[in-house]
Amino acid sequence: MILNNNILNIEDLVIRYVTEDGIVEAVNGVNIKIEKGKTLGLVGETGAGKTTTALSILKLIPDPPGEVVKGNILLDNIDIMKANESKMEKIRGEVVSMIFQDPMTALNPVITVGDQIAEAIFIHQKVTKKEANNKAKEMLEMVGIPGNRLNEYPHQFSGGMKQRVVIAIALSCSPKLLIADEPTTALDVTIQAQVLELMRELKKKFQMSMLMITHDLGVVVEVCDDVAIMYAGRIIEQGTLEDIFRSTKHPYTEGLFNSIPNIEDRKAKLKPIRGLMSDPYDLPKGCAFCDRCDYQMEICKTKKPEKVYFSDTHFVECHLYNENKDFKLNNGRK
Amino acid sequence: MSQKHENENIKGIMDIKKRSQWADIWHHFKKNKAAIVGMMLIVLFVCLALFAPLIGDYQDDALKMNIRERLQSPSADHWFGTDEFGRDIFIRIVYGTRISLFVGIISVSIALSIGGFLGSIAGYYGGKIDNAIMRVLDVILAIPAILLAITIVAALGASIINLMIAIGIANIPGFARVVRAAILSVKDQEYIEAAKAIGAKDHTIILKHVLPNSMAPIIVFSTLKVATAIMATASLSFIGLGVQPPTPEWGSMLAGGRAYIRDYMYIVLYPGLAIVLSVLSLNLIGDGLRDALDPKLK
Amino acid sequence: MLIPVMLGVTFLVYFIISLTPGDAAAMILGNGATEESIKELREEMGFNDPTIVQYANYMKDLLTGDMGTSYSTGKSVAGEIGQRFPNTFKLTFSAIFIAILISIPIGVISATKQYSIFDNAGMIFALIGISMPSFWTGLMLIIAFSLNLGWFPSSGMDGIRSLILPAFTLAIASTASITRTTRSSMLEVVRQDYINTAKAKGVSKKDVIRKHALRNALIPAVTVIGLEFGILLGGAVLTETVFSWPGIGRLMVESIQRKDTPMVLGCVIVFAVAFSVVNLIVDILYAYIDPRIKANYN
Numbered sequence: 001m002i003l004n005n006n007i008l009n010i011e012d013l014v015i016r017y018v019t020e021d022g023i024v025e026a027v028n029g030v031n032i033k034i035e036k037g038k039t040l041g042l043v044g045e046t047g048a049g050k051t052t053t054a055l056s057i058l059k060l061i062p063d064p065p066g067e068v069v070k071g072n073i074l075l076d077n078i079d080i081m082k083a084n085e086s087k088m089e090k091i092r093g094e095v096v097s098m099i100f101q102d103p104m105t106a107l108n109p110v111i112t113v114g115d116q117i118a119e120a121i122f123i124h125q126k127v128t129k130k131e132a133n134n135k136a137k138e139m140l141e142m143v144g145i146p147g148n149r150l151n152e153y154p155h156q157f158s159g160g161m162k163q164r165v166v167i168a169i170a171l172s173c174s175p176k177l178l179i180a181d182e183p184t185t186a187l188d189v190t191i192q193a194q195v196l197e198l199m200r201e202l203k204k205k206f207q208m209s210m211l212m213i214t215h216d217l218g219v220v221v222e223v224c225d226d227v228a229i230m231y232a233g234r235i236i237e238q239g240t241l242e243d244i245f246r247s248t249k250h251p252y253t254e255g256l257f258n259s260i261p262n263i264e265d266r267k268a269k270l271k272p273i274r275g276l277m278s279d280p281y282d283l284p285k286g287c288a289f290c291d292r293c294d295y296q297m298e299i300c301k302t303k304k305p306e307k308v309y310f311s312d313t314h315f316v317e318c319h320l321y322n323e324n325k326d327f328k329l330n331n332g333r334k
Numbered sequence: 335m336s337q338k339h340e341n342e343n344i345k346g347i348m349d350i351k352k353r354s355q356w357a358d359i360w361h362h363f364k365k366n367k368a369a370i371v372g373m374m375l376i377v378l379f380v381c382l383a384l385f386a387p388l389i390g391d392y393q394d395d396a397l398k399m400n401i402r403e404r405l406q407s408p409s410a411d412h413w414f415g416t417d418e419f420g421r422d423i424f425i426r427i428v429y430g431t432r433i434s435l436f437v438g439i440i441s442v443s444i445a446l447s448i449g450g451f452l453g454s455i456a457g458y459y460g461g462k463i464d465n466a467i468m469r470v471l472d473v474i475l476a477i478p479a480i481l482l483a484i485t486i487v488a489a490l491g492a493s494i495i496n497l498m499i500a501i502g503i504a505n506i507p508g509f510a511r512v513v514r515a516a517i518l519s520v521k522d523q524e525y526i527e528a529a530k531a532i533g534a535k536d537h538t539i540i541l542k543h544v545l546p547n548s549m550a551p552i553i554v555f556s557t558l559k560v561a562t563a564i565m566a567t568a569s570l571s572f573i574g575l576g577v578q579p580p581t582p583e584w585g586s587m588l589a590g591g592r593a594y595i596r597d598y599m600y601i602v603l604y605p606g607l608a609i610v611l612s613v614l615s616l617n618l619i620g621d622g623l624r625d626a627l628d629p630k631l632k
Numbered sequence: 633m634l635i636p637v638m639l640g641v642t643f644l645v646y647f648i649i650s651l652t653p654g655d656a657a658a659m660i661l662g663n664g665a666t667e668e669s670i671k672e673l674r675e676e677m678g679f680n681d682p683t684i685v686q687y688a689n690y691m692k693d694l695l696t697g698d699m700g701t702s703y704s705t706g707k708s709v710a711g712e713i714g715q716r717f718p719n720t721f722k723l724t725f726s727a728i729f730i731a732i733l734i735s736i737p738i739g740v741i742s743a744t745k746q747y748s749i750f751d752n753a754g755m756i757f758a759l760i761g762i763s764m765p766s767f768w769t770g771l772m773l774i775i776a777f778s779l780n781l782g783w784f785p786s787s788g789m790d791g792i793r794s795l796i797l798p799a800f801t802l803a804i805a806s807t808a809s810i811t812r813t814t815r816s817s818m819l820e821v822v823r824q825d826y827i828n829t830a831k832a833k834g835v836s837k838k839d840v841i842r843k844h845a846l847r848n849a850l851i852p853a854v855t856v857i858g859l860e861f862g863i864l865l866g867g868a869v870l871t872e873t874v875f876s877w878p879g880i881g882r883l884m885v886e887s888i889q890r891k892d893t894p895m896v897l898g899c900v901i902v903f904a905v906a907f908s909v910v911n912l913i914v915d916i917l918y919a920y921i922d923p924r925i926k927a928n929y930n
Contacts, residue, residue, distance in 0.1 A: 020365070058831070058832055060828065060831055060832065085837070086836075089834045089835070089836050090834065091834070092831065092832055092833060092834040093832065093833035093834035094834060097832060097833065098828075098829075098832040100825050100828060100829060100832075101825075102825060105824060105825040105826060106825045106826055106828075106829045107826055107829065108826040108829070108830065108844050108848070109826070109848065109922070109923070109924060110847045110848055110921065110922060110923060111843075111844070111847075116829075119830075119833065119835065119843075120833035120834065120835075123833070123834050123835065124834060153923040153924070155923070155924045166829065169829065169833055170832075170833070172833075173833075368759075469636075470640070472637060472640075473637055473640030473641055473644055474644065476637050476638075476640075476641045476904055476907060476908050476911075477641055477644070477645065477900070477903070477904045477907070478862035478863060478865050478866040478903065478904075478907055479862070479863075479866065480863070480866030480867075480869070481865065481866050481869065481900060481903050481904075484866075484869065484884070484888070485645060485648050485649065485896070485900050486648055488649070488652070488888040488896055489648050489649050489650075489651045489652045490651060490652075491653065561763070565765050568765055568767075569765060569767065569870055572765075572767050572870065572873075573869065573870065573873055573885050574885075574889065575888065585765075585767075588767065588768060588771065592771065592874075595771060595774065595775055595779065596779055599775050602768065602771050602772075602775075603772075606764075606765070606768035606771070606772070609764075609765050609768060610760070610763050610764050610765075610768070611763075613763040613764075613765075614759065614760060614763035617759055617762065617763055618759065621759070
């Protein structure tokens, strides 16, 4: 049964964390679609709700304190919300895999890397332990690590090598969707490039779709087809790579670009976004970005902005475009 | 907003944070019901110790034998009954509180001051000094604490003072380690570097900057160790190496009552409960403090 | 590492014991001895030599298995201790075995069901468990299971039935503290990223705990088991006294009361050696559980 051509379809997802200090609305009505074979970049600063969104796809939100309040998640046309734990165990690793941010802590220190890769294969495929081990060796070589290091422990690998092992684990059962949560943030710059290149290569090879979580716009340009900008639990602007980079609409997106140094014009001052993200326990009534926005208007303080579409692919949630869709942001460097 | 203004703002926020550290700890602590129960129990024990003379006279009620009233069951006159010499168990427990708390606090103070001194030097200077101190302490640690205390009392003779010295010495390595670890964790912080950079003297840095910022784990450890010390006091007295009869001490009351448990269990029940409750309440407070200091563990 | 520590330990213990006041020669000869014969014996035994020389002689003998002769019985110290040692070994190992058997499963279940009724009840019992002095627990168990129910003997060593009460008495405190450690390290471990990695590749909940979390959580638990063993040895002194268990602990208490210095010295040294050996075993165990440590050895 083919319902649509999307590998992932998230609708109106609301997730909150209930702690003794109050309730945090971590994800606040998020919609995400990823077409088969495409890569979506989910961009935002720490605490925007990116990882929470990703974990909900695997149904791994820690509960308590996490709580999925409402929403629909269709993963390869499987209704995640209705799937029970044993079904999820089959889905995880097989349909969707996840790479976590810090390779230094993402591997179990007391199990050999070979066993950690083979475990996933053994769970999902009808193979003997030995076959799983052989496959693990192949995977290791595929990510550029000599197969004879199969029986070594994580502490014997460098950070970049560990991330390769993590990638090998994630791809060992050829998942349809790979979620990568800031896979290069914890690595050195030179290693970052290698790992990104490897991911791009493997993505092509396995014909995977990918959800790339990052706060690094450089990474986005490298690997993404589409981009969603997340702020305080909402997608505030979404479009193709072209849409976002060439016709930036949201002041926050503009702010992200202005925070990157420009080599062509070194005299140009960096224009960081001022202030900090709003207190997640107490989000403002209106637009969550309002307090930090250079284009702030009266309406922003009281009313949540609605989606404004510029094309089938590009939308923004901002009051600036309520009346005049041709409004141009002017705080940029150009 | 100007940059300077912003910096001042941030500085203001940091100040508030620092000032409210203890308020913050209290905020977490008072939410912990078990810890509050422990706190109330300890306050009760302290009151009993302070106001013991209002409850009964030391000479007449806690020490004087009254053979005619021996081994009586609990009654309105004798809440917890009487012991093998006809003395009121409740009053003896109340006076025992004084000894337990006193020995507990003094022995921990001994261990804290000597161990703390060694630990701060080892942690702050590191290198050879650290190595030398820690190796010597390793030797002491190789002897189980209570056995070391028993050995010391066995050599020095059984008395309250020797008991405190013995328990204190046995706890020195533990305190040295905790203080050293606490110092190490703050030593390389930037404010210490800053203090060094402006030429502050070593002892000023240790006393004014390092210790106050590493206080938390030391306080938790001390609380838990007072509990252990109370237990050790009772243990040593139980085998006749601590407080000697007829002085009312919980452990020696148990030792004295042992022969009568077949027909009369109150004689060992209540002094034991006093030990359990006092140790338990200190453990509850220690745990509560630790959780309050380290909210991530909850 | 073991040898210098052992040298230090024996010296420390020897030094402490040598502080014992009183004239050993007079002790050995008893009341009827003349001034002359005491003097002679003092010379003969080397009591007039400096402590360090006496220590060196003692160590020389110790290496040949000679720990001197008892002042009170005149028998060989090593012989007496050798006779008692298996009994203490039996008691402490049964206790640590019971403790591990109960505490690890409870700790794991408590952690996986944090804040459930099971967890809360378990933690309350554990806290009470570490607050109970073993000699009192022992007396209470005797009152309940031996005097009232008559299931087990209250003293002596006569088959497996007589082992049960002392072993459980000794095990309670260790059970409690190993449970607490297992639970908290388990809670720490299940928050680690690699647990998420395991879940994300489809490992079932049961296997996440069994294969991924438990082994990591055991690392701190093993440390505590090693430390607990020291506390257990100390506890054995009290438990053996309560249950009249013919082990080294009771021998030590009796020898202290008889001022039998060589015997006391021998007991403490055996305890310290036993504790050090256990810690060595724990270190080796570590290497099996944690490959990072194995790497350090190679």
